[in-house]
Amino acid sequence: MSWDRRTTRQQARTRTAALKSQVVDAVAPFSPYWRERLAALGRSPADVASVAGLRTLPAAGERDICQDGPADAAALVLQAGESGWALHTEGPALRRGLARRLFRPRSYRGIVEADTRPTTFVSAGLGLRFPVASTRSDLDVVARTGARLWQVLGLTRADVLVAALPLTPTAALQGLQLGALGAGSPALFPGDSPDDVAAALRLVPASVLALPTGSAGELLDDLDESGADLSAVRTVLLVGAPDDAERAAALAGLERAAVSGAAVLAVHVPEGHRLLWAECREGGPGLHTYPDLELIELLDAETAMPADDGEVVLTQLGLRGTALLRWRTGDVASGLETAACPACGRTVPRLTGVRRGPLVRSLALRGGRRDVDLRAVAAALDGRADVKDWRVVAGPSPRDGADELLIHVVATGEPADVAVAVARDVRTASGLLPTQVVLVATSADLPRGRGPSRRVLLRERAQPAAQG
Numbered sequence: 001m002s003w004d005r006r007t008t009r010q011q012a013r014t015r016t017a018a019l020k021s022q023v024v025d026a027v028a029p030f031s032p033y034w035r036e037r038l039a040a041l042g043r044s045p046a047d048v049a050s051v052a053g054l055r056t057l058p059a060a061g062e063r064d065i066c067q068d069g070p071a072d073a074a075a076l077v078l079q080a081g082e083s084g085w086a087l088h089t090e091g092p093a094l095r096r097g098l099a100r101r102l103f104r105p106r107s108y109r110g111i112v113e114a115d116t117r118p119t120t121f122v123s124a125g126l127g128l129r130f131p132v133a134s135t136r137s138d139l140d141v142v143a144r145t146g147a148r149l150w151q152v153l154g155l156t157r158a159d160v161l162v163a164a165l166p167l168t169p170t171a172a173l174q175g176l177q178l179g180a181l182g183a184g185s186p187a188l189f190p191g192d193s194p195d196d197v198a199a200a201l202r203l204v205p206a207s208v209l210a211l212p213t214g215s216a217g218e219l220l221d222d223l224d225e226s227g228a229d230l231s232a233v234r235t236v237l238l239v240g241a242p243d244d245a246e247r248a249a250a251l252a253g254l255e256r257a258a259v260s261g262a263a264v265l266a267v268h269v270p271e272g273h274r275l276l277w278a279e280c281r282e283g284g285p286g287l288h289t290y291p292d293l294e295l296i297e298l299l300d301a302e303t304a305m306p307a308d309d310g311e312v313v314l315t316q317l318g319l320r321g322t323a324l325l326r327w328r329t330g331d332v333a334s335g336l337e338t339a340a341c342p343a344c345g346r347t348v349p350r351l352t353g354v355r356r357g358p359l360v361r362s363l364a365l366r367g368g369r370r371d372v373d374l375r376a377v378a379a380a381l382d383g384r385a386d387v388k389d390w391r392v393v394a395g396p397s398p399r400d401g402a403d404e405l406l407i408h409v410v411a412t413g414e415p416a417d418v419a420v421a422v423a424r425d426v427r428t429a430s431g432l433l434p435t436q437v438v439l440v441a442t443s444a445d446l447p448r449g450r451g452p453s454r455r456v457l458l459r460e461r462a463q464p465a466a467q468g
């Protein structure tokens with residue numbers, strides 16, 4: 001049965017086996033972070049190697065992992081080595097490896113290292129940049145998943161990709177590069193300078209153009225001005241989950257550049273992950289995921305409890321470099337659909353209404369620019385005995401336009417003491433002292449608005465601000 005047509009029951013069976021192998025054979029024994037964490041929680045690998053067991057593990061994100069800085073992310077990399085590999089590798093690969101150890105020692109080392117040695121790194125993160133490691137076998141997974149990505153996007157090996165993306169090592173760039181390789185499509189990655197992209201388009205008639213979501217409209221204008229030949233483009237990939245305004249800007253840019261009839265499809269990889277999700281060519285809603293390679297949950301961003309909408313949390317199945325269990329991506333989705341896609345019929349889970357990174361904001365405070373992890377701020381407020389209700393408001397002050405972080409609370413204790421305690425705890429949790437703690441009498445007096453979760457509200461700038 002093809003990877004994208006399995007029944008719920010078949011998916012569950014594959015997932016159970018993959019989860020067990022990932023947790024018991026790979027992550028628990030060989031990830032320093034998870035080994036320590038499981039010991040601290042008093043759990044054995046077997047306890048958490050099922051879907052129900054996994055859900056008893058606290059979800060963790062970049063701030064939880066990198067408490068002393070980005071180098072801490074190394075603790076997520078599986079460190080197996082040869083003896084660990086022999087202990088935990090499944091029969092056929094082990095037999096093949098051991099036979100080679102006798103007769104072809106170099107080839108044996110190659111097999112072990114393909115599974116265990118990080119060879120390639122990309123940089124990821126919202127509030128801080130940390131390295132994500134891949135082994136040779138991980139890169140194989142990324143490339144093979146790229147072939148599936150091409151299927152979802154309705155592309156074939158006859159398609160030619162030109163990607164107008166910055167050449168910084170990110171999972172999105174790596175995913176498209178290896179994806180094109182896996183699918184057998186020619187692909188050019190000239191960087192994101194309009195002149196260089198136009199030059200690449202003179203070399204090959206691109207049928208697929210990949211653009212960064214945040215600047216697609218602008219870039220199309222620049223390409224048009226550089227005289228780029230976009231006449232063969234039938235597919236435009238918006239890399240990063242576009243919101244409605246960004247999608248509209250891209251469509252308007254295509255119209256100005258006289259590109260007609262092209263399918264505009266979102267592709268996206270959350271920070272920390274390595275597999276690109278995509279919208280299907282048939283126009284079904286949501287990003288199509290890979291049920292045998294990842295387990296996706298939505299959690300309430302404030303309480304980290306399961307929710308119908310909320311933060312996208314993922315567990316990787318089968319990746320052995322940096323290995324993520326219940327990873328808080330910082331992305332938010334409005335739903336996780338498990339029924340078959342109404343357009344393409346694929347039975348893979350689909351994430352709808354994905355917004356990238358709204359839980360970590362770059363704030364231009366009066367004292368300078370700071371990244372603030374709103375999950376940490378919410379965690380400092382959730383479930384307190386001295387606070388009955390609360391709202392966090394982040395964004396520009398109506399007074400002077402500088403960003404601020406306001407905490408509104410309904411206190412149950414002595415108000416002045418509560419204000420001091422809240423400010424202190426928010427600073428400890430998020431590294432940032434709130435601009436102000438505002439005390440109000442009842443929940444009805446709390447501010448209203450929109451944001452990434454029920455009690456975390458964002459004020460937007462009147463002008464479109466730089467990506468934050």
Ligand SMILES: [Zn+2]
Pocket residue numbers: 279280282283284285288341342343344345346
């Ligand atoms: Zn679909």
